[in-house]
Amino acid sequence: MNHITRTVRSPVAFSVLAGVVIGALFLVGTGADPVAAYGAVLGGSLGADGIGATLTTLTSVLGLALALAVPLRAGLINLGGDGQLVLGGMAAAVTGLYCPLPAPLTVVLALLAGMAAGAGYAALAALCENRFGVPLLVSSLLLSYPAASFASWLARYPLKEPGSSLPQTRQLPDGVALPRFGSSTVTVGLLLVVLAAAAYWFTDRRTAFGYEMRMTGLSSRFAAYAGVERGGLALRLMAVSGALAGLVGAIGVLSFPYRFLDGSLTASGYTWTGLTAALLAGAAPVGTVLASFFFAVLQVGGLSMERTTEVPRELTQVLQAIVIVFLAARLRFPRSPGLTRLFRGRDTEQTPQTPQSPQSPESPQGELA
Amino acid sequence: MTPPSPADARAAAVELRGIAKRFPGTLANDAVDLTVRRGEIHALMGENGAGKSTLMSVLYGMVRPDAGSVRVDGREVAFADPGDALAAGLGMVHQSFKLFDSLTVAENVVYAAEPRRFGLVDRGAARRRVRELAEEHGLAVDPDARVGDLPVGLRQRVEILKLLHRGARTLILDEPTAVLTPTEADALFAVLKSLAAQGRSVILVTHKLREVLEGSDRVTVLRDGRVVAGLVTAETSAAEIAAAMTGRAVELDRVHAPGTPGDVILDVTDLATDGVRDVRLTVRAGEIVGIAGVAGNGQSELVEALAGLRPVSAGRVALLGDDITHASATERRAKGLAYVPEDRHAVGTATAASVADNLAMGHHRTSLSSRGLLAPAAVRGHARRLIERFGIKAASPEVSASSLSGGNLQKLLIGRELAHDASLLLVEQPTRGVDIGAVRNIHDQLIAYRDAGHAVLLVSAELSEIRGLADRVLVMYEGRVTASYEKAAADERTLGLAMAGGGAGSPAAPSPVEVGD
Numbered sequence: 001m002n003h004i005t006r007t008v009r010s011p012v013a014f015s016v017l018a019g020v021v022i023g024a025l026f027l028v029g030t031g032a033d034p035v036a037a038y039g040a041v042l043g044g045s046l047g048a049d050g051i052g053a054t055l056t057t058l059t060s061v062l063g064l065a066l067a068l069a070v071p072l073r074a075g076l077i078n079l080g081g082d083g084q085l086v087l088g089g090m091a092a093a094v095t096g097l098y099c100p101l102p103a104p105l106t107v108v109l110a111l112l113a114g115m116a117a118g119a120g121y122a123a124l125a126a127l128c129e130n131r132f133g134v135p136l137l138v139s140s141l142l143l144s145y146p147a148a149s150f151a152s153w154l155a156r157y158p159l160k161e162p163g164s165s166l167p168q169t170r171q172l173p174d175g176v177a178l179p180r181f182g183s184s185t186v187t188v189g190l191l192l193v194v195l196a197a198a199a200y201w202f203t204d205r206r207t208a209f210g211y212e213m214r215m216t217g218l219s220s221r222f223a224a225y226a227g228v229e230r231g232g233l234a235l236r237l238m239a240v241s242g243a244l245a246g247l248v249g250a251i252g253v254l255s256f257p258y259r260f261l262d263g264s265l266t267a268s269g270y271t272w273t274g275l276t277a278a279l280l281a282g283a284a285p286v287g288t289v290l291a292s293f294f295f296a297v298l299q300v301g302g303l304s305m306e307r308t309t310e311v312p313r314e315l316t317q318v319l320q321a322i323v324i325v326f327l328a329a330r331l332r333f334p335r336s337p338g339l340t341r342l343f344r345g346r347d348t349e350q351t352p353q354t355p356q357s358p359q360s361p362e363s364p365q366g367e368l369a
Numbered sequence: 370m371t372p373p374s375p376a377d378a379r380a381a382a383v384e385l386r387g388i389a390k391r392f393p394g395t396l397a398n399d400a401v402d403l404t405v406r407r408g409e410i411h412a413l414m415g416e417n418g419a420g421k422s423t424l425m426s427v428l429y430g431m432v433r434p435d436a437g438s439v440r441v442d443g444r445e446v447a448f449a450d451p452g453d454a455l456a457a458g459l460g461m462v463h464q465s466f467k468l469f470d471s472l473t474v475a476e477n478v479v480y481a482a483e484p485r486r487f488g489l490v491d492r493g494a495a496r497r498r499v500r501e502l503a504e505e506h507g508l509a510v511d512p513d514a515r516v517g518d519l520p521v522g523l524r525q526r527v528e529i530l531k532l533l534h535r536g537a538r539t540l541i542l543d544e545p546t547a548v549l550t551p552t553e554a555d556a557l558f559a560v561l562k563s564l565a566a567q568g569r570s571v572i573l574v575t576h577k578l579r580e581v582l583e584g585s586d587r588v589t590v591l592r593d594g595r596v597v598a599g600l601v602t603a604e605t606s607a608a609e610i611a612a613a614m615t616g617r618a619v620e621l622d623r624v625h626a627p628g629t630p631g632d633v634i635l636d637v638t639d640l641a642t643d644g645v646r647d648v649r650l651t652v653r654a655g656e657i658v659g660i661a662g663v664a665g666n667g668q669s670e671l672v673e674a675l676a677g678l679r680p681v682s683a684g685r686v687a688l689l690g691d692d693i694t695h696a697s698a699t700e701r702r703a704k705g706l707a708y709v710p711e712d713r714h715a716v717g718t719a720t721a722a723s724v725a726d727n728l729a730m731g732h733h734r735t736s737l738s739s740r741g742l743l744a745p746a747a748v749r750g751h752a753r754r755l756i757e758r759f760g761i762k763a764a765s766p767e768v769s770a771s772s773l774s775g776g777n778l779q780k781l782l783i784g785r786e787l788a789h790d791a792s793l794l795l796v797e798q799p800t801r802g803v804d805i806g807a808v809r810n811i812h813d814q815l816i817a818y819r820d821a822g823h824a825v826l827l828v829s830a831e832l833s834e835i836r837g838l839a840d841r842v843l844v845m846y847e848g849r850v851t852a853s854y855e856k857a858a859a860d861e862r863t864l865g866l867a868m869a870g871g872g873a874g875s876p877a878a879p880s881p882v883e884v885g886d
Contacts, residue, residue, distance in 0.1 A: 205745065206742055206743060206744070206745070207738075207741050207742055207743055208733045208734050208737075208738045208741050208742070208743045209741060210743070211726070211729065211733050211743050212733070214722070214726070215719055215722060215726065215730065218719040218721045218722045219715070219718075219719035219720075219721070219722075221715050221716050222715075222716060222717070222718060222719040222730070223719075224678065224698075225676075225678065225698070225708070225710060225716045225717065226698075226702075226730045226731050227677075227697065227698040227699035227701075227702050227731070228699075229697065229699070
């Protein structure tokens with residue numbers, strides 16, 4: 001009972017609920033039926049027609065959410081997800097096109113190449129901070145643009161498919177593709193990403209490295225005092241982060257349309273959806289999975305809602321935004337005495353003051369859904 | 370100095386009646402009555418968490434009480450914020466000063482109540498005003514000095530001038546002497562007494578018994594949110610106040626028997642780092658070496674350099690005979706160093722993490738893990754053992770460290786570091802802001818650690834603590850070790866003078882003993 005109360009009162013559940021309620025008010029205000037609209041979101045994303053698209057979207061969103069959660073757990077923000085994603089995709093495409101090995105081996109190599117490219121590029125951002133003192137936030141973001149431009153140039157000139165009017169590479173040879181589940185668009189990529197989530201959970205809860213990562217996120221001065229070296233930690237976490245982003249890029253290229261098409265990997269803005277999911281979950285492993293699922297449902301369900309009702313899918317973006325605003329506001333509540341009184345029953349413990357200090361692992365976002 | 374006329378005859382400047390304030394899980398104030406009369410210095414005492422800060426926040430309009438009334442100069446008031454309180458003649462000097470370092474003294478004093486001329490700030494008038502106030506109250510300070518350049522003692526004067534400029538008739542001072550040398554503290558009390566003699570009232574929030582006995586007229590003691598004693602200073606004693614604060618008789622200022630020093634564990638030669646120069650010192654096994662000094666004379670920098678958290682620019686540091694001058698914090702810990710830092714909230718612990726996670730730090734790569742795997746059960750078991758061994762009061766190992774009281778958080782921190790069984794322990798301010806009851810426990814732990822054959826380097830701003838624990842006392846002044854005393858020679862007066870820079874201008878200044886091994 002106590003557990004349930006705590007879950008309901010958790011800021012995450014509260015923010016999501018507030019988003020849904022305010023979204024309903026928007027709907028009523030525009031003359032739409034909120035029940036029908038929300039029904040369309042759920043039916044369109046979780047029904048038989050939509051679940052495939054939702055799981056495909058989840059593959060990318062969860063992969064990128066993990067990529068951003070890993071450094072965020074230690075209080076570091078990787079804003080270069082797009083660049084790492086694109087380089088990973090391009091590395092996979094090049095491997096897929098030119099690797100002389102049999103197709104299954106080529107697929108494995110392409111995945112590894114994508115991860116290596118993303119890892120190396122993200123590590124470069126960490127090195128910029130460690131060696132030259134460029135804040136990670138800046139170095140990771142700024143390095144993202146040349147990476148995207150470089151991949152774009154490759155797709156437009158040296159690797160361009162002859163005769164095509166699109167900035168894209170040739171299609172990968174037959175068989176160089178991730179196996180799919182039945183006739184759906186869901187690939188083995190989803191399994192890889194879920195495995196990554198499991199590995200993240202294990203590292204976070206059960207290893208000394210995960211412990212250092214969490215403590216650095218909760219208090220970087222505490223971790224430094226006890227001898228955790230931030231530079232080394234940042235380098236390793238960024239490499240993992242970049243590898244995950246690169247993996248998502250490689251999965252994207254090794255699925256339909258089986259080629260690198262300039263701009264297609266980043267067009268949906270999954271990097272930012274992933275960052276939002278990681279922030280929402282305070283980078284906690286289980287929470288990140290649930291938040292990613294939540295956003296995948298919104299993304300796919302929103303399209304379906306637009307088709308079946310008159311409500312534009314932008315509403316789901318409004319919903320997302322409201323959830324985030326509430327969550328961000330929650331982080332500031334304890335500073336105002338009036339609001340502290342109001343929220344007293346809710347937050348008896350000190351809530352973290354910044355998104356970089358994620359909630360304690362025991363916090364109930366695990367029971368969000 | 371106590372006013373000859375009985376203070377009871379005077380009118381109340383501030384009257385709090387039946388103040389109650391509940392925070393989640395605690396009743397911070399429970400029907401608290403406090404009357405401060407005009408012209409008196411009234412000390413408000415109590416251990417951490419006794420409700421002093423809450424009571425002062427209620428009075429100053431920062432917290433709204435659940436019940437009770439506040440009267441200032443006989444009129445009932447309900448302040449919405451500190452601005453209201455100031456307008457009603459109530460002013461507070463916070464423990465951390467609220468000043469603009471880059472502005473001048475005059476600019477700081479008149480801030481938010483500037484003398485104006487043609488709609489512009491009249492700087493000439495501001496300077497004159499500061500000079501007048503300074504002269505009137507004996508608070509000499511240069512109106513044109515930049516606040517950032519002033520020593521803390523003078524900054525405190527600026528804070529007081531600011532309140533006087535705003536017409537404060539009652540001044541609340543929160544732990545005003547925490548950052549002052551004994552001489553500066555004496556000067557502060559002279560000022561407070563003259564303010565009281567003019568009919569102003571002073572509320573002194575403090576835990577220092579000596580100051581209360583020397584500088585106050587009456588004392589109110591809080592414990593667990595209630596008033597447990599209202600005493601007239603002239604008729605009470607340190608023991609009585611301490612007993613009221615803790616609820617039991619406490620042995621104050623115990624001086625422990627000296628240890629039996631063995632081999633040299635820490636050997637520092639000509640060490641220099643930011644704000645520290647030419648420091649030579651040794652600490653032997655079975656010995657506590659105390660470093661006395663007013664805050665900001667390089668003690669923190671020295672300890673950070675020894676702990677590997679601050680680069681050393683010159684000199685040599687050897688631990689157990691091995692050069693560790695440029696070793697990382699991790700390497701030093703592996704070699705045999707444990708460290709209790711001054712700031713236990715921001716550095717020594719992660720308050721958002723659980724008690725178990727806090728206790729695991731530093732042990733997580735050694736005794737608690739194998740091949741990089743850290744079993745949650747091992748972390749919990751380790752936490753349970755330390756909680757029991759060091760008497761840490763925590764509901765369970767899983768609760769967040771922020772739920773612990775200051776004293777228990779410190780026990781957690783000290784327990785974790787002692788559990789390393791390291792040859793050398795660096796301890797900074799082990800009992801700052803800790804209950805008297807916990808102080809005793811912590812001191813006993815440190816003595817037991819020494820007697821088990823470990824070396825301890827202790828930095829403390831509390832002279833009684835240094836004198837009680839240390840086998841040798843070094844005094845730091847302006848980044849150097851300026852004096853060294855054996856336990857017997859380290860009396861409070863001698864140390865106080867050395868801390869103020871060798872007692873310049875005082876013929877009784879001792880010639881500092883050459884620092885040796």
